[in-house]
Amino acid sequence: MGYTLVYTQVLEFFPYLIKGAWISLQIAVLAFFGGMFVGLVFATIRTFGNKISNKIVIWYVTFFTNTPQLVQIYFLFFALPEFGILLSPYVAVLVGMTLNAAAYLCEIQRAGFLSIRQNELDAAKTLNFTLVQQVKYVILPHIMKVLFPPLSNHYIIMTLGTSMAAIFGVEELTGRAFNINSETFRSVEIFSLTALVYIVITFIATFLLAIVGRYFFKAKMRIIQ
Amino acid sequence: MYQIEIKSLNAYYDKLHVLRDIDLQVKKGEIVSLIGPSGSGKSSLLKMLVGLLIPKSGVVKINDQAINYHKKLDLRTVREKIAIVFQQYNLFQNMNVLKNVCIAPTKIQKRNAKEAEEQAVNLLEKVGLKDKLKSYPDELSGGQQQRVAIARALCLNPEILLLDEITSALDPELVKEVLDTIRLLASEGMTMLIVSHEMSFVKELSSRVVFMDNGSIVEVNEPIIIFDSPKEKRTLDFVSKILKDK
Amino acid sequence: MERLIEEIPSFFTIWNIIFLGKAMGVTFLLTAIGCLIGFSVGGLLAIFRKTKTLFLLPLRILIILYTEIFRRVPFLVSLLLIFYVFQIVKISDNLFLIATITVCLIATAFIGEIIRSGIESINQTQWDAATAMNFSYFQTLKEIIFPQAWKVILPPAFSFFIMFIKDTALASQIGVMELTFTAKILNNKGFSPLLSFGTVLILYFILSFPLDRFGKYMEKKLVSDRN
Numbered sequence: 001m002g003y004t005l006v007y008t009q010v011l012e013f014f015p016y017l018i019k020g021a022w023i024s025l026q027i028a029v030l031a032f033f034g035g036m037f038v039g040l041v042f043a044t045i046r047t048f049g050n051k052i053s054n055k056i057v058i059w060y061v062t063f064f065t066n067t068p069q070l071v072q073i074y075f076l077f078f079a080l081p082e083f084g085i086l087l088s089p090y091v092a093v094l095v096g097m098t099l100n101a102a103a104y105l106c107e108i109q110r111a112g113f114l115s116i117r118q119n120e121l122d123a124a125k126t127l128n129f130t131l132v133q134q135v136k137y138v139i140l141p142h143i144m145k146v147l148f149p150p151l152s153n154h155y156i157i158m159t160l161g162t163s164m165a166a167i168f169g170v171e172e173l174t175g176r177a178f179n180i181n182s183e184t185f186r187s188v189e190i191f192s193l194t195a196l197v198y199i200v201i202t203f204i205a206t207f208l209l210a211i212v213g214r215y216f217f218k219a220k221m222r223i224i225q
Numbered sequence: 226m227y228q229i230e231i232k233s234l235n236a237y238y239d240k241l242h243v244l245r246d247i248d249l250q251v252k253k254g255e256i257v258s259l260i261g262p263s264g265s266g267k268s269s270l271l272k273m274l275v276g277l278l279i280p281k282s283g284v285v286k287i288n289d290q291a292i293n294y295h296k297k298l299d300l301r302t303v304r305e306k307i308a309i310v311f312q313q314y315n316l317f318q319n320m321n322v323l324k325n326v327c328i329a330p331t332k333i334q335k336r337n338a339k340e341a342e343e344q345a346v347n348l349l350e351k352v353g354l355k356d357k358l359k360s361y362p363d364e365l366s367g368g369q370q371q372r373v374a375i376a377r378a379l380c381l382n383p384e385i386l387l388l389d390e391i392t393s394a395l396d397p398e399l400v401k402e403v404l405d406t407i408r409l410l411a412s413e414g415m416t417m418l419i420v421s422h423e424m425s426f427v428k429e430l431s432s433r434v435v436f437m438d439n440g441s442i443v444e445v446n447e448p449i450i451i452f453d454s455p456k457e458k459r460t461l462d463f464v465s466k467i468l469k470d471k
Numbered sequence: 472m473e474r475l476i477e478e479i480p481s482f483f484t485i486w487n488i489i490f491l492g493k494a495m496g497v498t499f500l501l502t503a504i505g506c507l508i509g510f511s512v513g514g515l516l517a518i519f520r521k522t523k524t525l526f527l528l529p530l531r532i533l534i535i536l537y538t539e540i541f542r543r544v545p546f547l548v549s550l551l552l553i554f555y556v557f558q559i560v561k562i563s564d565n566l567f568l569i570a571t572i573t574v575c576l577i578a579t580a581f582i583g584e585i586i587r588s589g590i591e592s593i594n595q596t597q598w599d600a601a602t603a604m605n606f607s608y609f610q611t612l613k614e615i616i617f618p619q620a621w622k623v624i625l626p627p628a629f630s631f632f633i634m635f636i637k638d639t640a641l642a643s644q645i646g647v648m649e650l651t652f653t654a655k656i657l658n659n660k661g662f663s664p665l666l667s668f669g670t671v672l673i674l675y676f677i678l679s680f681p682l683d684r685f686g687k688y689m690e691k692k693l694v695s696d697r698n
Contacts, residue, residue: 078664
C-alpha cells in the first residue's frame with residue numbers, strides 16, 4: 001500500500017474547515033428563502049394568473065428542473081460576462097442556486113395551494129369566517145403543515161448542493177477542503193473528514209427541522225430514523 | 226386428553242402486559258368462544274397460539290406436545306396444526322381467489338399442485354364462491370373476502386381453526402353468510418376458538434364460553450351459565466351491558 | 472450578438488457534434504449503470520435491512536451506516552474521496568470507472584431507501600397472514616410483498632433516475648468526458664460560453680424532459696390501474 005493515514009496533520013486545519021460550514025449555511029439559507037419567495041410568486045401566478053404568464057412560469061420551471069444546477073451556475077458565471085454582467089463566484093453560486101430553488105419550490109408550494117382549495121375553504125365559509133380569519137385560522141396552518149416536510153427535504157438537498165460552490169472557488173466547506181488538500185496533500189483524510197462534517201450537519205438539520213415541524217406546524221415528521 | 230393446553234401463560238406487546246397467567250384447556254372438537262371488552266387480550270391469545278405474539282412465560286401444549294415459540298421448528302409445527310382467520314381477512318391483494326387459497330398448500334406445504342387446487346375449488350364451492358375463482362380480492366365484498374379467507378385457512382388441513390372477530394369488519398347484511406359457513410364447519414366437528422361480539426351466535430354454537438378482561442381469564446363456563454347466571458361480577462357487568470345494547 | 476451568430480457554424484462542426492453526442496452517451500451510461508446497480512444492490516440492502524434475526528444484526532447496522540453516509544454526503548465530496556482512495560490503492564486510474572463506482576454507491580443508497588419505503592408501505596396484515604401460514608421471510612417478500620410493492624417503488628425510483636442524470640454533471644470535476652466536462656473543454660477552446668454551456672444545457676434538457684414526461688405518464692397509469 002505504501003500510504004499511511006495521518007489525520008493529525010489535517011486536524012490542525014479543522015477550525016478553518018468548520019468555519020467553511022458557516023458559509024455553506026449562509027448560501028443554503030439565502031438561496032432557500034430567495035427561492036421560496038420567487039417560487040411563491042411563481043406558484044401564485046400558476047394558480048391564479050392568466051394564460052401567458054402561466055406558460056412563462058411553466059417553461060421556466062421545466063427548464064430549471066430538467067438541467068443540472070452546476071451547468072446553470074457555469075452559464076451564469078461564464079456566459080453573463082458576454083452581456084457585461086460580471087458576477088463574483090459567491091454571487092453567481094447564490095443566484096444560480098436561488099433560480100434553481102425557485103423552480104422546485106414553486107412546484108412544492110403550488111401543491112400546497114392545490115391541497116387546500118377544495119375542502120377547507122368550504123368548511124370555513126360555512127362557519128362564517130371572514131376572509132382574513134379563513135386565511136389565518138384555516139388556510140395558513142394547513143398549508144404550513146402540508147408544505148413543511150417537502151420544504152425541509154429540499155432544504156437538506158440544497159445544503160448538500162452548496163458543495164458545488166467549491167468548483168467556483170467559494171470558500172465554503174468543500175472549498176476549504178480543496179484548499180487544505182492543496183497544502184497538505186492528505187486527500188483521503190481531508191475529504192473523509194469533510195464527508196463526516198456534512199453527515200453531522202445534515203443530521204443536526206434533519207433533527208431540528210423535525211422538531212420544529214412536529215411542534216410548531218404539526219407536520220408529520222419522523223424525528224429519528 | 227386435551228388438544229390445546231395453556232398453563233400460566235404471560236405475553237407482552239413491548240411493555241404492555243396483554244396476557245396474564247392464562248390457563249385454558251380445549252378438547253378435540255370443542256367450540257370455545259372468547260368474549261370480553263376491547264383490549265382484554267382475546268385476539269392476542271389467538272395470535273399467540275399461531276406464533277404472531279411470542280409468550281414470555283408459560284406452557285402451551287398441542288396434542289400433549291409442548292411448543293417452544295422461540296424455536297423455528299416448533300413454530301412451523303404449530304402453524305401446520307392451527308390455522309387462523311383474521312378480522313380484516315388479510316387476503317393477498319396480488320393474487321386471485323383461487324391462488325390465495327392454494328398458494329400455501331402448494332408452496333409451503335409442498336403438496337401436489339393439482340391436488341391442492343382441487344381441494345381449493347371444493348372448499349370455495351363449499352363456502353359458496355364457485356364462480357369467483359378468478360376474481361381478485363378488491364373485486365369482492367367483505368363477506369365474500371372473509372369466506373375466501375375461511376376457505377384459505379381450511380385448505381391448510383388444520384386440526385384447529387382460530388376465528389378472530391371475523392364478522393366485526395363486515396356490514397351487517399354480510400354477517401349472516403359468514404356465520405352460516407361457520408355453522409357448517411361446526412357441524413363437521415372442527416375444533417374452533419372463536420373471538421366474537423355476535424352473542425347469539427356465540428350462545429348457539431359454543432360448548433364453552435371464556436370471558437376475558439384486562440388480559441386475564443375471568444370465567445369459563447357453558448354459555449347458559451355465562452349469559453344467564455354468571456358467577457363473577459365482571460362477567461355479569463359485561464354480559465348485561467352487551468345484551469342491553471342489543 | 473453578431474459574433475455569436477458567426478460562431479455557430481464553427482461550433483456545430485461534425486466533430487463537435489459527435490463529441491457532444493458521445494458525451495451525452497457517457498452521461499446517460501453513468502446514470503443508467505448507476506441506477507441499475509442501485510436497484511439490484513439497493514434491493515438486496517432493503518431486503519436484508521428488514522430481517523429480524525439477531526444473527527443478522529451486524530449486517531443491518533452496516534447497511535444503515537452505509538445508507539446514511541452516502542445519502543448525507545454531497546456527490547462532489549463522495550466522488551473526490553473515492554478518487555483519492557483509488558489513487559492510494561492504485562487499482563485503476565480509469566476516470567470513468569471511478570465515476571461509475573461513485574455513482575453506483577450513491578444510487579444504491581438512495582434507491583435502497585426507496586425500495587425499503589415501498590416494502591414498508593405494504594400493510595403489516597399481509598405479513599401476519601403469510602407468517603401464520605408458515606411463509607418464510609424471503610418467501611413472503613417474493614410471493615406477496617414485492618408483487619404489490621413495485622407499484623409504490625417505481626415512480627420515485629424513476630424520479631430518482633431523472634434527477635441523477637443532473638447529478639452526474641459533477642463527474643466533470645475529475646475529468647470524465649461527460650456533457651459538463653465537454654462544455655468546459657469547448658469553452659476553453661475559445662468558443663463562446665453562451666454556445667458551449669447553452670448547448671449543453673439544451674442537451675441535458677433533451678435527455679431529461681422526455682423521460683420526465685414518460686415518468687408522469689407512467690405514474691398516471693399506475694394510479695388509474697389501482698382504481
